[in-house]
Amino acid sequence: MTPSYSFVKSIRAKASLLFFAVFLVIILPVLYVIYSKVTKTLEQADTRELRMEADKIMGQVSLDPLVIPLPPSKYSIRLQHYYNFSYEEIFTSPDFPVLSEELFLLDSYEIDTLKIVNLSQKVSESGTIILSLARSNTRLLDEVRNVKLYLITASILAIMVAGFLVFIAAGFMLRPFQKIIGVAGRINASNSIERVPVPDARDESRQLAETLNDMLSRIELSIKNQINFFASATHELKTPLAVMQTELTVSLGNTNDGQIKKILESQLMEVQRLDRIIHDFLLMSQLKGESLSIRKTEQRLEEVIYEAVKKVRYLSIERGTQIQINLMDEQTHTSQSLDFDKIQTVFINLIENAIKYSPHQSVIRINIMRDAVSIVNKTINPVTNIQSLTSEFNKSEELSSGLGMGLWLCNQIIILHEAELKLSYNDSEFSATILFGTR
Numbered sequence: 001m002t003p004s005y006s007f008v009k010s011i012r013a014k015a016s017l018l019f020f021a022v023f024l025v026i027i028l029p030v031l032y033v034i035y036s037k038v039t040k041t042l043e044q045a046d047t048r049e050l051r052m053e054a055d056k057i058m059g060q061v062s063l064d065p066l067v068i069p070l071p072p073s074k075y076s077i078r079l080q081h082y083y084n085f086s087y088e089e090i091f092t093s094p095d096f097p098v099l100s101e102e103l104f105l106l107d108s109y110e111i112d113t114l115k116i117v118n119l120s121q122k123v124s125e126s127g128t129i130i131l132s133l134a135r136s137n138t139r140l141l142d143e144v145r146n147v148k149l150y151l152i153t154a155s156i157l158a159i160m161v162a163g164f165l166v167f168i169a170a171g172f173m174l175r176p177f178q179k180i181i182g183v184a185g186r187i188n189a190s191n192s193i194e195r196v197p198v199p200d201a202r203d204e205s206r207q208l209a210e211t212l213n214d215m216l217s218r219i220e221l222s223i224k225n226q227i228n229f230f231a232s233a234t235h236e237l238k239t240p241l242a243v244m245q246t247e248l249t250v251s252l253g254n255t256n257d258g259q260i261k262k263i264l265e266s267q268l269m270e271v272q273r274l275d276r277i278i279h280d281f282l283l284m285s286q287l288k289g290e291s292l293s294i295r296k297t298e299q300r301l302e303e304v305i306y307e308a309v310k311k312v313r314y315l316s317i318e319r320g321t322q323i324q325i326n327l328m329d330e331q332t333h334t335s336q337s338l339d340f341d342k343i344q345t346v347f348i349n350l351i352e353n354a355i356k357y358s359p360h361q362s363v364i365r366i367n368i369m370r371d372a373v374s375i376v377n378k379t380i381n382p383v384t385n386i387q388s389l390t391s392e393f394n395k396s397e398e399l400s401s402g403l404g405m406g407l408w409l410c411n412q413i414i415i416l417h418e419a420e421l422k423l424s425y426n427d428s429e430f431s432a433t434i435l436f437g438t439r
Contacts, residue, residue: 012170019166023159031151038147046140047108047117054119054133061131063123066090071133078132080104082120087130096134104130113138176205180212193220230285234278241275269314276311276348280409283345287412294416296337301368302327304340308347309366315352320361323351328369336371336436342413349406350375350432357430374433383425390421 057077060069068091071077076093087101097111108117115137121129176199183196193216198209248268255261286292302325309316309323316323327334354364354377365376383389390411407423414421420435 011174012167015170016163016167020159020163023162027155027158031155035148035151039144042140042143042147046115046137050108050115050117050133050135051119053135054117054131057133058119058121058129058131061121061129063129074135076134078134080130080132081123081127082130083124083127090129093134096132099132104132110137113141115140176201176209180205180209184212187216193223227285230281234282234285237278238275238282241271241278245271245275265314269318272311272314279345280349280406283342283409283413287409292342292413292416294339294342294413296339296417298335299338299340299343301334301336301373304338304344305347305366305368305373308344308351311344311348312351312355315355319355319358321355321358322363323366324363325366326368328367334368334370338417343417346410346413346434347373347375349410353406354430354432371436372433374431376429376431379425379428379430382428383430386423386425389423 053072053075057069057071061067061079063081068079071093076096078092078096078099079090081088081090087104097114099111099116103109103116104118106118108115110116113136114134116132116134119131119133121131123129176197179199180196183194187194195213195216196209198213199205245268248264248271252261252264252268255264283292305325309325315321351364351366354375357379358364358377359380362378365374367374367376390407407421411421414434417436419437422433422435424431424433
């Protein structure tokens with residue numbers, strides 16, 4: 001199964017986060033420069049406007065006769081005469097702030113919420129009129145705050161919209177990779193391996209897909225070679241084993257010596273066990289190569305089981321195990337559409353496992369029902385890895401012998417028969433049940 005990851009760990013999320021970080025790194029200095037320029041421009045415009053108003057008032061001021069024009073609403077003035085290094089106050093608006101003499105030398109300055117401009121006009125050889133015009137800079141401060149708010153709002157909206165577009169674009173860009181992941185998640189090691197789709201785009205996604213397909217081709221070729229080797233090896237081994245089994249059987253029938261008979265029986269049992277292992281290898285290679293054919297005919301379950309029990313009788317005698325076959329309802333019709341040889345292999349493996357994993361001198365119960373067969377046995381140790389027992393080359397920790405592929409073979413053959421294998425363990429009893437007609 002392909003593992004799934006949280007959204008925050010996905011490439012789309014990382015791309016959006018990276019864009020957000022890069023956007024901030026670029027946009028924040030730009031926003032600061034824009035804000036500084038706009039603020040400076042507004043301040044200069046405000047100062048220019050205030051100076052123009054001061055010029056208008058200065059144009060109407062006269063000392064002889066004394067004429068002092070009134071400032072516009074919300075403006076305040078201070079009019080001084082500078083003569084012989086001293087300031088003589090001519091007129092001061094009531095709300096004009098008290099200032100030090102040094103400030104009258106500046107062109108403009110701010111005090112609290114007031115902006116003040118100084119304008120001077122020479123009236124005599126040694127005398128100068130200094131006009132100080134003040135106005136509240138609240139409007140300017142409001143405009144600066146509005147500019148800041150507009151820039152922040154526009155930046156947030158731009159980041160959100162751009163982030164969303166990047167997220168959508170990343171989804172489209174990653175779509176070929178999602179297709180590759182989907183197909184790769186379904187690929188199994190078999191004689192014919194599905195290839196990942198190759199995108200039309202000439203980019204890294206196409207390169208990745210082509211590289212993966214080349215790798216899958218090499219894996220497929222390796223599997224085919226391995227399967228062919230297994231098939232050839234098992235066929236080559238079956239002929240000498242059949243000859244050995246025949247010779248041992250004949251020799252066993254021609255001798256009356258108990259000691260020799262015991263040795264021949266032991267050798268025959270080992271040859272038969274080796275023959276079943278080779279047979280399992282052949283089945284495995286056919287399953288891997290998807291070449292195992294199931295030829296179903298109408299068969300009675302009890303007849304298949306009786307034949308399977310005959311094949312494992314030496315093992316049951318060796319361990320002193322009794323095999324009890326129970327026909328749950330003698331009136332029940334137990335015929336099923338089966339491949340006799342293949343389903344017999346299943347029962348042989350299941351009964352062998354039951355004998356091996358049960359204590360000596362124990363009883364194995366085989367219960368035959370209309371659409372099911374269950375094989376029940378006591379176990380020496382608790383079985384804790386039931387779900388993994390049908391995995392390939394997986395075996396119980398109770399016994400160190402065996403290749404660990406018996407239950408896997410059984411499960412694969414049962415699936416091809418459109419049946420189901422269920423394993424269970426309860427109160428020191430292990431049960432393997434075949435349910436027919438469930439798929």
